Amino acid sequence: MSVLVYTESEGGTFKKIAQEAVSYAKGIADQLGSTVTAIAINSNHGADLGTYGASKVLELSNDSLNKFNAEAYAQAIATAAKEEGAQVVVLSSSANSKFLAPLLAIELEAGYVANVTKLPISTNPFTVKHSVFTNKAFATSEIKTPIKIIGLAKNAYGVKENPVPASVSAFSPALSSNGMEVVSVDKATDKVTIADAEIVVSGGRGLKGPENWGMIEDLASVLGAATACSKPVSDMGWRPHSEHVGQTGKPVASNLYIAIGISGAIQHLAGINSSKVKVVINNDPEAPFFKAADYGIVGDAFEVVPQFIEKLKEFKSQNA
Protein backbone atom coordinates (compact mmCIF):
# COMPACT_ATOMS: atom_id res chain seq x y z
CA MET A 1 0.00 0.00 0.00
CA SER A 2 1.40 3.34 -0.96
CA VAL A 3 0.77 6.59 -2.75
CA LEU A 4 2.56 6.60 -6.10
CA VAL A 5 3.61 9.87 -7.68
CA TYR A 6 4.97 10.42 -11.18
CA THR A 7 7.76 13.00 -11.06
CA GLU A 8 8.60 14.87 -14.24
CA SER A 9 12.08 16.00 -15.05
CA GLU A 10 13.76 18.00 -17.78
CA GLY A 11 17.29 17.04 -18.71
CA GLY A 12 17.37 14.83 -15.60
CA THR A 13 16.42 17.63 -13.17
CA PHE A 14 13.06 17.50 -11.46
CA LYS A 15 10.60 20.22 -12.31
CA LYS A 16 8.92 22.30 -9.66
CA ILE A 17 5.62 20.58 -10.47
CA ALA A 18 7.31 17.28 -9.56
CA GLN A 19 8.33 18.65 -6.16
CA GLU A 20 4.80 19.93 -5.68
CA ALA A 21 3.29 16.58 -6.68
CA VAL A 22 5.52 14.73 -4.18
CA SER A 23 4.62 17.24 -1.43
CA TYR A 24 0.95 16.62 -2.17
CA ALA A 25 1.39 12.84 -2.30
CA LYS A 26 3.03 13.02 1.13
CA GLY A 27 -0.04 14.91 2.40
CA ILE A 28 -2.31 12.10 1.18
CA ALA A 29 0.01 9.39 2.51
CA ASP A 30 -0.20 11.02 5.95
CA GLN A 31 -4.00 11.01 5.75
CA LEU A 32 -3.95 7.32 4.83
CA GLY A 33 -1.19 6.28 7.21
CA SER A 34 0.85 5.19 4.21
CA THR A 35 4.07 6.19 2.43
CA VAL A 36 5.07 7.83 -0.84
CA THR A 37 6.78 6.05 -3.71
CA ALA A 38 7.94 8.23 -6.60
CA ILE A 39 8.63 7.07 -10.12
CA ALA A 40 11.21 9.03 -12.08
CA ILE A 41 11.95 8.48 -15.75
CA ASN A 42 15.47 9.16 -16.98
CA SER A 43 16.60 11.15 -13.97
CA ASN A 44 19.17 9.91 -11.49
CA HIS A 45 18.52 12.56 -8.87
CA GLY A 46 15.84 10.44 -7.23
CA ALA A 47 17.28 10.84 -3.74
CA ASP A 48 16.41 14.57 -3.90
CA LEU A 49 12.73 13.66 -3.70
CA GLY A 50 13.17 12.56 -0.07
CA THR A 51 13.16 16.28 0.75
CA TYR A 52 9.46 16.47 -0.11
CA GLY A 53 8.45 13.22 1.52
CA ALA A 54 9.17 10.35 -0.90
CA SER A 55 10.50 7.40 1.07
CA LYS A 56 11.05 5.24 -2.00
CA VAL A 57 12.07 6.25 -5.51
CA LEU A 58 11.88 4.01 -8.56
CA GLU A 59 14.37 5.19 -11.17
CA LEU A 60 13.59 4.06 -14.68
CA SER A 61 16.44 4.62 -17.15
CA ASN A 62 15.68 3.79 -20.72
CA ASP A 63 16.91 5.61 -23.84
CA SER A 64 13.76 4.77 -25.73
CA LEU A 65 11.91 7.02 -23.26
CA ASN A 66 14.03 10.11 -23.88
CA LYS A 67 11.24 11.42 -26.06
CA PHE A 68 7.87 11.46 -24.35
CA ASN A 69 5.57 8.61 -25.32
CA ALA A 70 2.22 8.66 -23.50
CA GLU A 71 1.46 4.97 -23.98
CA ALA A 72 4.89 3.76 -22.81
CA TYR A 73 5.00 6.19 -19.88
CA ALA A 74 1.49 5.12 -18.83
CA GLN A 75 2.57 1.48 -19.04
CA ALA A 76 5.58 2.12 -16.81
CA ILE A 77 3.53 4.02 -14.23
CA ALA A 78 0.81 1.35 -14.28
CA THR A 79 3.39 -1.40 -13.66
CA ALA A 80 4.83 0.57 -10.75
CA ALA A 81 1.33 1.15 -9.33
CA LYS A 82 0.58 -2.57 -9.47
CA GLU A 83 3.91 -3.63 -7.96
CA GLU A 84 3.63 -1.07 -5.18
CA GLY A 85 -0.02 -1.86 -4.51
CA ALA A 86 -0.73 1.86 -4.88
CA GLN A 87 -4.14 3.06 -3.72
CA VAL A 88 -3.62 6.54 -5.10
CA VAL A 89 -1.60 7.78 -8.07
CA VAL A 90 -0.72 11.49 -8.17
CA LEU A 91 0.06 13.29 -11.44
CA SER A 92 0.72 16.95 -12.22
CA SER A 93 -1.22 19.06 -14.74
CA SER A 94 1.54 19.33 -17.35
CA ALA A 95 0.64 18.67 -20.99
CA ASN A 96 2.41 15.30 -20.76
CA SER A 97 0.68 14.20 -17.56
CA LYS A 98 -2.72 15.21 -18.94
CA PHE A 99 -1.90 13.19 -22.06
CA LEU A 100 -1.04 9.98 -20.24
CA ALA A 101 -3.58 10.20 -17.37
CA PRO A 102 -6.63 8.82 -19.21
CA LEU A 103 -4.57 5.94 -20.64
CA LEU A 104 -3.36 5.11 -17.14
CA ALA A 105 -6.91 5.34 -15.78
CA ILE A 106 -8.14 2.68 -18.20
CA GLU A 107 -5.09 0.49 -17.63
CA LEU A 108 -5.58 0.54 -13.84
CA GLU A 109 -9.39 0.62 -13.96
CA ALA A 110 -8.99 3.67 -11.77
CA GLY A 111 -11.28 6.67 -11.45
CA TYR A 112 -9.48 9.87 -12.45
CA VAL A 113 -10.21 13.43 -11.38
CA ALA A 114 -8.26 16.30 -12.96
CA ASN A 115 -7.53 19.83 -11.69
CA VAL A 116 -7.67 18.84 -8.03
CA THR A 117 -7.02 21.86 -5.82
CA LYS A 118 -6.72 20.46 -2.28
CA LEU A 119 -5.90 17.38 -0.24
CA PRO A 120 -8.81 14.90 -0.23
CA ILE A 121 -11.72 16.11 1.90
CA SER A 122 -12.16 12.58 3.16
CA THR A 123 -10.44 9.32 2.30
CA ASN A 124 -13.41 7.04 2.99
CA PRO A 125 -15.41 7.72 0.91
CA PHE A 126 -12.60 9.21 -1.16
CA THR A 127 -13.66 12.75 -2.08
CA VAL A 128 -11.66 15.51 -3.71
CA LYS A 129 -12.27 19.13 -4.66
CA HIS A 130 -11.44 20.19 -8.20
CA SER A 131 -12.03 23.18 -10.41
CA VAL A 132 -14.68 23.04 -13.14
CA PHE A 133 -16.22 25.45 -15.66
CA THR A 134 -12.75 26.78 -16.44
CA ASN A 135 -12.16 27.87 -12.87
CA LYS A 136 -15.52 29.60 -12.55
CA ALA A 137 -16.54 27.01 -9.93
CA PHE A 138 -15.40 24.01 -7.91
CA ALA A 139 -16.89 20.56 -7.61
CA THR A 140 -16.47 17.86 -5.00
CA SER A 141 -16.23 14.40 -6.51
CA GLU A 142 -16.21 10.98 -5.00
CA ILE A 143 -13.85 8.46 -6.62
CA LYS A 144 -15.40 5.04 -6.26
CA THR A 145 -12.75 2.70 -7.67
CA PRO A 146 -10.14 0.88 -5.53
CA ILE A 147 -7.31 2.83 -7.20
CA LYS A 148 -7.68 6.59 -7.52
CA ILE A 149 -5.84 8.90 -9.91
CA ILE A 150 -5.48 12.55 -9.00
CA GLY A 151 -4.38 15.23 -11.44
CA LEU A 152 -3.10 18.03 -9.19
CA ALA A 153 -3.84 21.58 -10.38
CA LYS A 154 -0.68 23.61 -10.76
CA ASN A 155 0.35 25.81 -7.84
CA ALA A 156 -2.69 24.72 -5.86
CA TYR A 157 -0.79 22.97 -3.08
CA GLY A 158 2.71 24.40 -3.30
CA VAL A 159 6.07 22.81 -2.64
CA LYS A 160 6.37 21.67 0.98
CA GLU A 161 9.51 20.25 2.50
CA ASN A 162 8.99 17.16 4.61
CA PRO A 163 12.33 15.36 4.64
CA VAL A 164 12.44 11.59 4.94
CA PRO A 165 15.23 9.19 3.98
CA ALA A 166 14.61 8.02 0.42
CA SER A 167 15.63 4.60 -0.79
CA VAL A 168 16.38 4.62 -4.48
CA SER A 169 16.07 1.52 -6.64
CA ALA A 170 16.36 0.83 -10.33
CA PHE A 171 13.12 -0.01 -12.07
CA SER A 172 12.89 -1.68 -15.47
CA PRO A 173 9.35 -2.65 -16.41
CA ALA A 174 8.68 -4.48 -19.66
CA LEU A 175 7.49 -1.96 -22.24
CA SER A 176 5.87 -2.94 -25.51
CA SER A 177 6.32 -0.78 -28.58
CA ASN A 178 3.43 1.21 -29.99
CA GLY A 179 2.43 3.06 -33.11
CA MET A 180 3.64 6.52 -32.19
CA GLU A 181 6.90 8.12 -33.19
CA VAL A 182 8.09 11.61 -32.28
CA VAL A 183 9.70 13.10 -35.38
CA SER A 184 10.74 16.45 -33.98
CA VAL A 185 10.39 18.66 -30.94
CA ASP A 186 10.34 22.38 -31.37
CA LYS A 187 10.77 24.15 -28.09
CA ALA A 188 12.30 27.43 -27.07
CA THR A 189 14.70 26.47 -24.31
CA ASP A 190 15.79 29.97 -23.36
CA LYS A 191 12.31 31.26 -22.55
CA VAL A 192 10.19 30.72 -19.45
CA THR A 193 6.99 28.97 -20.50
CA ILE A 194 3.54 29.99 -19.31
CA ALA A 195 3.13 26.52 -17.83
CA ASP A 196 6.28 26.72 -15.71
CA ALA A 197 6.31 30.42 -14.88
CA GLU A 198 5.96 31.86 -11.39
CA ILE A 199 5.15 35.23 -12.93
CA VAL A 200 3.33 35.96 -16.19
CA VAL A 201 3.26 39.35 -17.91
CA SER A 202 0.39 39.64 -20.36
CA GLY A 203 -0.52 42.29 -22.93
CA GLY A 204 -3.83 43.10 -24.61
CA ARG A 205 -5.19 45.15 -27.45
CA GLY A 206 -4.53 48.28 -25.39
CA LEU A 207 -0.89 48.02 -26.49
CA LYS A 208 -1.96 49.05 -29.99
CA GLY A 209 0.45 46.92 -32.03
CA PRO A 210 3.16 44.25 -32.05
CA GLU A 211 5.87 46.89 -32.25
CA ASN A 212 5.06 47.86 -28.66
CA TRP A 213 5.85 44.48 -27.17
CA GLY A 214 9.46 45.41 -26.43
CA MET A 215 8.47 46.86 -23.07
CA ILE A 216 6.39 43.76 -22.25
CA GLU A 217 9.41 41.56 -22.93
CA ASP A 218 11.65 43.87 -20.91
CA LEU A 219 9.25 43.76 -17.99
CA ALA A 220 9.08 39.97 -18.26
CA SER A 221 12.83 39.70 -18.35
CA VAL A 222 13.34 41.83 -15.21
CA LEU A 223 10.84 39.63 -13.39
CA GLY A 224 12.01 36.32 -14.87
CA ALA A 225 8.46 36.00 -16.17
CA ALA A 226 6.79 34.38 -19.17
CA THR A 227 4.93 36.56 -21.68
CA ALA A 228 1.30 36.03 -22.59
CA CYS A 229 -1.50 37.88 -24.37
CA SER A 230 -5.25 38.17 -24.84
CA LYS A 231 -7.01 36.34 -27.62
CA PRO A 232 -7.46 39.22 -30.10
CA VAL A 233 -3.74 39.91 -29.86
CA SER A 234 -2.89 36.40 -31.04
CA ASP A 235 -5.77 36.37 -33.54
CA MET A 236 -4.31 39.49 -35.17
CA GLY A 237 -0.92 37.81 -35.29
CA TRP A 238 0.78 40.33 -33.01
CA ARG A 239 1.88 37.42 -30.83
CA PRO A 240 2.04 33.62 -31.32
CA HIS A 241 -1.03 31.52 -30.53
CA SER A 242 0.90 29.70 -27.85
CA GLU A 243 0.75 32.90 -25.77
CA HIS A 244 -3.04 33.25 -25.84
CA VAL A 245 -4.51 32.75 -22.39
CA GLY A 246 -8.11 32.35 -21.40
CA GLN A 247 -11.01 30.00 -21.62
CA THR A 248 -10.13 28.99 -25.16
CA GLY A 249 -6.39 29.39 -24.69
CA LYS A 250 -3.90 28.44 -22.04
CA PRO A 251 -4.71 28.40 -18.37
CA VAL A 252 -2.39 30.41 -16.13
CA ALA A 253 -1.79 29.34 -12.54
CA SER A 254 1.16 31.55 -11.64
CA ASN A 255 1.87 33.34 -8.37
CA LEU A 256 1.63 36.71 -10.09
CA TYR A 257 -0.26 37.69 -13.26
CA ILE A 258 0.23 41.19 -14.61
CA ALA A 259 -2.34 42.28 -17.21
CA ILE A 260 -1.50 45.31 -19.29
CA GLY A 261 -4.06 46.90 -21.62
CA ILE A 262 -6.43 43.96 -21.20
CA SER A 263 -10.08 44.79 -20.53
CA GLY A 264 -10.89 41.68 -18.45
CA ALA A 265 -13.55 39.91 -20.54
CA ILE A 266 -15.14 36.90 -18.85
CA GLN A 267 -13.41 34.51 -21.27
CA HIS A 268 -10.03 36.01 -20.47
CA LEU A 269 -10.59 35.93 -16.72
CA ALA A 270 -11.65 32.28 -16.87
CA GLY A 271 -8.11 31.34 -17.85
CA ILE A 272 -6.35 33.23 -15.09
CA ASN A 273 -8.66 32.65 -12.13
CA SER A 274 -6.26 30.26 -10.53
CA SER A 275 -3.39 32.73 -10.51
CA LYS A 276 -2.73 33.84 -6.96
CA VAL A 277 -2.14 37.59 -7.28
CA LYS A 278 -3.46 39.63 -10.20
CA VAL A 279 -2.30 43.08 -11.14
CA VAL A 280 -3.91 45.24 -13.78
CA ILE A 281 -2.55 48.26 -15.60
CA ASN A 282 -5.24 49.98 -17.65
CA ASN A 283 -6.08 53.60 -18.46
CA ASP A 284 -9.82 53.04 -18.08
CA PRO A 285 -10.87 52.89 -14.42
CA GLU A 286 -14.11 51.23 -15.55
CA ALA A 287 -12.32 48.28 -17.18
CA PRO A 288 -13.91 45.07 -15.81
CA PHE A 289 -10.45 43.74 -14.95
CA PHE A 290 -10.30 46.03 -11.91
CA LYS A 291 -13.13 43.98 -10.39
CA ALA A 292 -11.12 40.78 -10.73
CA ALA A 293 -7.70 42.09 -9.73
CA ASP A 294 -5.90 42.37 -6.39
CA TYR A 295 -3.80 45.40 -7.29
CA GLY A 296 -3.99 47.94 -10.03
CA ILE A 297 -2.75 51.17 -11.49
CA VAL A 298 -5.07 53.36 -13.51
CA GLY A 299 -2.80 54.83 -16.11
CA ASP A 300 -1.38 54.79 -19.61
CA ALA A 301 0.64 51.63 -20.17
CA PHE A 302 3.15 53.55 -22.28
CA GLU A 303 4.02 55.66 -19.24
CA VAL A 304 3.50 53.16 -16.42
CA VAL A 305 5.32 50.14 -17.84
CA PRO A 306 8.70 51.85 -18.49
CA GLN A 307 8.57 53.36 -14.97
CA PHE A 308 7.67 49.97 -13.55
CA ILE A 309 10.68 48.39 -15.28
CA GLU A 310 13.03 51.06 -13.91
CA LYS A 311 11.63 50.74 -10.41
CA LEU A 312 11.93 46.96 -10.49
CA LYS A 313 15.55 47.15 -11.66
CA GLU A 314 16.30 49.48 -8.78
CA PHE A 315 14.45 47.19 -6.38
CA LYS A 316 16.31 44.12 -7.65
CA SER A 317 19.70 45.74 -7.28
CA GLN A 318 18.87 46.77 -3.70
CA ASN A 319 17.53 43.35 -2.79
CA ALA A 320 20.10 41.30 -4.68
Place this chain on the structure above:
Amino acid sequence: MKILVCISHVPDTTSKINFTNGDTQFDTNGVQFVINPNDEFGLTRAMWFKEKQGATVHVANVGGPETEPTLRKALAIGADEAIRVNTAATDGYSVAKQLANVIQEGGYDLVIAGRESIDYNGGMVPGMVAKLLGANFVNTCISLEIDGSNATAIREIDGGKETLKTSLPLVIGGQKGLVEESDLRIPNMRGIMQARSKPLHVKEPISANAETLVTEFEKPAPRGAVKLASDVDELVQLLHNEAKVI
Protein backbone atom coordinates in the same frame (compact mmCIF):
# COMPACT_ATOMS: atom_id res chain seq x y z
CA MET B 1 -12.16 7.39 -44.48
CA LYS B 2 -14.90 7.39 -41.85
CA ILE B 3 -14.59 10.09 -39.23
CA LEU B 4 -16.48 10.47 -35.97
CA VAL B 5 -16.41 13.86 -34.28
CA CYS B 6 -17.34 13.71 -30.59
CA ILE B 7 -19.36 16.72 -29.63
CA SER B 8 -19.94 17.86 -26.11
CA HIS B 9 -22.78 20.23 -25.46
CA VAL B 10 -21.57 22.98 -23.12
CA PRO B 11 -22.66 26.37 -21.77
CA ASP B 12 -21.61 29.28 -23.96
CA THR B 13 -18.41 30.94 -22.74
CA THR B 14 -20.27 34.04 -21.48
CA SER B 15 -22.63 32.00 -19.26
CA LYS B 16 -23.06 32.83 -15.63
CA ILE B 17 -22.32 29.68 -13.67
CA ASN B 18 -24.90 28.93 -10.96
CA PHE B 19 -26.08 25.81 -9.19
CA THR B 20 -29.44 24.56 -7.93
CA ASN B 21 -30.86 21.72 -5.84
CA GLY B 22 -28.70 22.41 -2.83
CA ASP B 23 -25.67 23.07 -5.06
CA THR B 24 -25.77 19.61 -6.56
CA GLN B 25 -26.79 20.57 -10.10
CA PHE B 26 -25.72 23.04 -12.73
CA ASP B 27 -28.44 25.65 -13.19
CA THR B 28 -29.32 25.64 -16.90
CA ASN B 29 -31.79 28.48 -16.48
CA GLY B 30 -31.17 31.10 -19.15
CA VAL B 31 -28.00 29.35 -20.29
CA GLN B 32 -27.25 29.11 -23.99
CA PHE B 33 -25.62 25.82 -25.00
CA VAL B 34 -23.11 25.50 -27.82
CA ILE B 35 -20.75 23.00 -29.44
CA ASN B 36 -17.69 22.78 -27.17
CA PRO B 37 -15.17 25.20 -28.77
CA ASN B 38 -12.42 22.54 -29.00
CA ASP B 39 -14.86 20.24 -30.81
CA GLU B 40 -15.85 22.98 -33.24
CA PHE B 41 -12.23 23.27 -34.38
CA GLY B 42 -12.18 19.49 -34.83
CA LEU B 43 -15.47 19.45 -36.72
CA THR B 44 -14.18 22.13 -39.08
CA ARG B 45 -11.03 20.12 -39.74
CA ALA B 46 -13.27 17.08 -40.41
CA MET B 47 -15.14 19.18 -43.03
CA TRP B 48 -11.81 19.76 -44.74
CA PHE B 49 -11.18 15.99 -44.86
CA LYS B 50 -14.68 15.56 -46.26
CA GLU B 51 -14.25 18.14 -48.97
CA LYS B 52 -10.62 17.44 -49.92
CA GLN B 53 -10.30 13.72 -49.24
CA GLY B 54 -13.84 12.40 -49.60
CA ALA B 55 -14.25 11.46 -45.95
CA THR B 56 -17.62 10.65 -44.39
CA VAL B 57 -18.24 12.63 -41.22
CA HIS B 58 -20.52 11.59 -38.39
CA VAL B 59 -20.96 13.39 -35.08
CA ALA B 60 -21.88 11.84 -31.74
CA ASN B 61 -22.97 13.03 -28.35
CA VAL B 62 -23.73 11.16 -25.17
CA GLY B 63 -26.62 13.03 -23.57
CA GLY B 64 -30.32 13.58 -23.21
CA PRO B 65 -32.71 14.96 -25.87
CA GLU B 66 -31.74 18.53 -24.88
CA THR B 67 -28.45 18.13 -26.77
CA GLU B 68 -30.14 17.58 -30.15
CA PRO B 69 -30.07 21.26 -31.22
CA THR B 70 -26.28 21.14 -30.77
CA LEU B 71 -26.06 18.02 -32.95
CA ARG B 72 -28.34 19.68 -35.54
CA LYS B 73 -25.94 22.60 -35.61
CA ALA B 74 -23.11 20.20 -36.37
CA LEU B 75 -25.20 18.74 -39.21
CA ALA B 76 -25.89 22.25 -40.49
CA ILE B 77 -22.15 22.91 -40.53
CA GLY B 78 -21.84 19.86 -42.80
CA ALA B 79 -21.66 16.55 -40.90
CA ASP B 80 -23.49 13.74 -42.72
CA GLU B 81 -25.14 11.95 -39.82
CA ALA B 82 -25.52 12.38 -36.08
CA ILE B 83 -25.76 9.87 -33.27
CA ARG B 84 -27.06 10.60 -29.81
CA VAL B 85 -26.51 7.99 -27.12
CA ASN B 86 -29.57 8.45 -25.00
CA THR B 87 -28.19 8.69 -21.47
CA ALA B 88 -27.07 11.47 -19.16
CA ALA B 89 -23.31 12.06 -19.31
CA THR B 90 -22.24 11.26 -15.75
CA ASP B 91 -18.47 10.96 -15.75
CA GLY B 92 -15.67 10.84 -18.31
CA TYR B 93 -15.28 7.09 -18.05
CA SER B 94 -18.92 6.21 -18.68
CA VAL B 95 -19.07 8.65 -21.62
CA ALA B 96 -15.88 7.09 -23.04
CA LYS B 97 -17.42 3.60 -22.76
CA GLN B 98 -20.53 4.71 -24.70
CA LEU B 99 -18.45 6.42 -27.38
CA ALA B 100 -16.09 3.45 -27.72
CA ASN B 101 -19.12 1.28 -28.38
CA VAL B 102 -20.44 3.68 -31.04
CA ILE B 103 -17.01 3.73 -32.68
CA GLN B 104 -16.64 -0.03 -32.68
CA GLU B 105 -20.06 -0.53 -34.23
CA GLY B 106 -19.58 2.25 -36.78
CA GLY B 107 -16.07 1.18 -37.84
CA TYR B 108 -14.56 4.66 -37.77
CA ASP B 109 -10.94 5.20 -38.85
CA LEU B 110 -10.46 8.58 -37.23
CA VAL B 111 -12.07 9.96 -34.08
CA ILE B 112 -11.80 13.68 -33.46
CA ALA B 113 -12.62 14.85 -29.95
CA GLY B 114 -11.64 17.98 -28.06
CA ARG B 115 -8.70 18.46 -25.70
CA GLU B 116 -11.22 19.15 -22.96
CA SER B 117 -14.79 20.22 -22.56
CA ILE B 118 -15.12 23.69 -21.08
CA ASP B 119 -17.72 22.59 -18.52
CA TYR B 120 -16.17 19.77 -16.50
CA ASN B 121 -12.66 20.21 -17.93
CA GLY B 122 -11.89 16.57 -17.42
CA GLY B 123 -9.70 16.24 -20.49
CA MET B 124 -10.15 12.51 -20.23
CA VAL B 125 -12.73 11.25 -22.71
CA PRO B 126 -10.55 11.07 -25.87
CA GLY B 127 -7.62 9.28 -24.17
CA MET B 128 -9.96 6.81 -22.50
CA VAL B 129 -11.75 6.12 -25.79
CA ALA B 130 -8.41 5.49 -27.51
CA LYS B 131 -7.22 3.13 -24.79
CA LEU B 132 -10.52 1.25 -24.71
CA LEU B 133 -10.27 0.73 -28.48
CA GLY B 134 -6.53 0.09 -28.63
CA ALA B 135 -6.23 2.99 -31.11
CA ASN B 136 -3.39 5.49 -31.33
CA PHE B 137 -3.93 8.77 -29.48
CA VAL B 138 -2.61 12.31 -29.85
CA ASN B 139 -3.66 14.92 -27.30
CA THR B 140 -3.62 18.73 -27.56
CA CYS B 141 -3.46 18.25 -31.32
CA ILE B 142 -2.95 21.46 -33.33
CA SER B 143 -2.40 20.02 -36.80
CA LEU B 144 -3.46 16.81 -38.48
CA GLU B 145 -2.71 15.42 -41.95
CA ILE B 146 -3.85 12.00 -43.15
CA ASP B 147 -2.30 10.13 -46.07
CA GLY B 148 -3.85 6.70 -46.61
CA SER B 149 -3.57 5.11 -43.21
CA ASN B 150 -0.62 7.25 -42.13
CA ALA B 151 -1.08 10.32 -39.99
CA THR B 152 1.18 13.24 -39.17
CA ALA B 153 0.11 15.25 -36.17
CA ILE B 154 1.52 18.18 -34.28
CA ARG B 155 0.73 18.50 -30.63
CA GLU B 156 1.21 21.40 -28.27
CA ILE B 157 3.58 20.72 -25.38
CA ASP B 158 4.50 23.03 -22.51
CA GLY B 159 6.60 25.70 -24.19
CA GLY B 160 6.52 24.42 -27.75
CA LYS B 161 5.28 21.74 -30.07
CA GLU B 162 6.07 18.22 -31.12
CA THR B 163 5.55 16.50 -34.48
CA LEU B 164 4.42 12.88 -34.42
CA LYS B 165 4.00 10.14 -36.98
CA THR B 166 1.32 7.59 -36.32
CA SER B 167 -1.39 5.65 -38.12
CA LEU B 168 -5.11 4.99 -38.25
CA PRO B 169 -7.16 4.05 -36.32
CA LEU B 170 -6.44 7.22 -34.43
CA VAL B 171 -8.15 9.33 -31.78
CA ILE B 172 -7.18 12.96 -31.25
CA GLY B 173 -7.91 15.49 -28.52
CA GLY B 174 -7.99 18.61 -30.66
CA GLN B 175 -7.99 22.34 -30.12
CA LYS B 176 -7.50 25.64 -31.92
CA GLY B 177 -4.76 25.27 -34.51
CA LEU B 178 -6.43 22.27 -36.16
CA VAL B 179 -8.09 25.10 -38.03
CA GLU B 180 -8.03 28.81 -37.32
CA GLU B 181 -10.87 30.84 -35.84
CA SER B 182 -11.45 32.46 -39.22
CA ASP B 183 -12.08 29.01 -40.76
CA LEU B 184 -14.98 28.27 -38.41
CA ARG B 185 -18.30 28.13 -40.22
CA ILE B 186 -21.55 29.72 -39.29
CA PRO B 187 -24.33 27.49 -40.65
CA ASN B 188 -26.09 29.10 -43.60
CA MET B 189 -29.79 28.79 -44.46
CA ARG B 190 -29.18 25.96 -46.89
CA GLY B 191 -27.15 24.03 -44.32
CA ILE B 192 -29.84 24.53 -41.71
CA MET B 193 -32.56 23.32 -44.11
CA GLN B 194 -30.51 20.27 -45.11
CA ALA B 195 -29.72 19.45 -41.49
CA ARG B 196 -33.44 18.95 -40.81
CA SER B 197 -33.58 15.95 -43.08
CA LYS B 198 -30.20 14.43 -42.22
CA PRO B 199 -30.32 11.32 -40.00
CA LEU B 200 -30.05 11.84 -36.25
CA HIS B 201 -29.96 8.35 -34.78
CA VAL B 202 -30.92 7.89 -31.17
CA LYS B 203 -29.07 4.93 -29.75
CA GLU B 204 -29.82 3.25 -26.46
CA PRO B 205 -26.85 3.13 -24.06
CA ILE B 206 -24.88 0.06 -23.11
CA SER B 207 -24.38 -0.52 -19.40
CA ALA B 208 -21.39 1.49 -18.17
CA ASN B 209 -20.92 2.47 -14.55
CA ALA B 210 -19.48 5.81 -13.55
CA GLU B 211 -16.24 5.70 -11.58
CA THR B 212 -16.56 9.18 -10.15
CA LEU B 213 -19.54 11.13 -8.94
CA VAL B 214 -19.93 14.85 -8.35
CA THR B 215 -21.53 15.35 -4.96
CA GLU B 216 -21.47 19.11 -4.66
CA PHE B 217 -20.65 22.34 -6.49
CA GLU B 218 -19.30 25.53 -5.05
CA LYS B 219 -18.60 29.00 -6.37
CA PRO B 220 -15.28 30.69 -5.57
CA ALA B 221 -15.34 32.97 -2.53
CA PRO B 222 -15.99 36.58 -3.51
CA ARG B 223 -12.78 38.55 -3.64
CA GLY B 224 -11.96 41.76 -1.85
CA ALA B 225 -11.87 45.05 -3.74
CA VAL B 226 -8.83 45.90 -5.83
CA LYS B 227 -6.14 48.01 -4.18
CA LEU B 228 -5.16 50.84 -6.45
CA ALA B 229 -1.60 52.06 -6.26
CA SER B 230 -1.02 55.72 -7.02
CA ASP B 231 2.35 55.09 -8.66
CA VAL B 232 4.81 52.31 -9.46
CA ASP B 233 6.75 52.87 -6.22
CA GLU B 234 3.68 51.99 -4.24
CA LEU B 235 2.89 49.04 -6.51
CA VAL B 236 6.36 47.54 -6.06
CA GLN B 237 6.08 47.98 -2.28
CA LEU B 238 2.66 46.30 -2.20
CA LEU B 239 3.85 43.38 -4.31
CA HIS B 240 6.92 42.95 -2.15
CA ASN B 241 5.67 43.57 1.38
CA GLU B 242 2.02 42.64 1.22
CA ALA B 243 1.52 40.13 -1.60
CA LYS B 244 5.09 38.79 -1.22
CA VAL B 245 5.29 37.80 -4.86
CA ILE B 246 8.45 39.73 -5.79
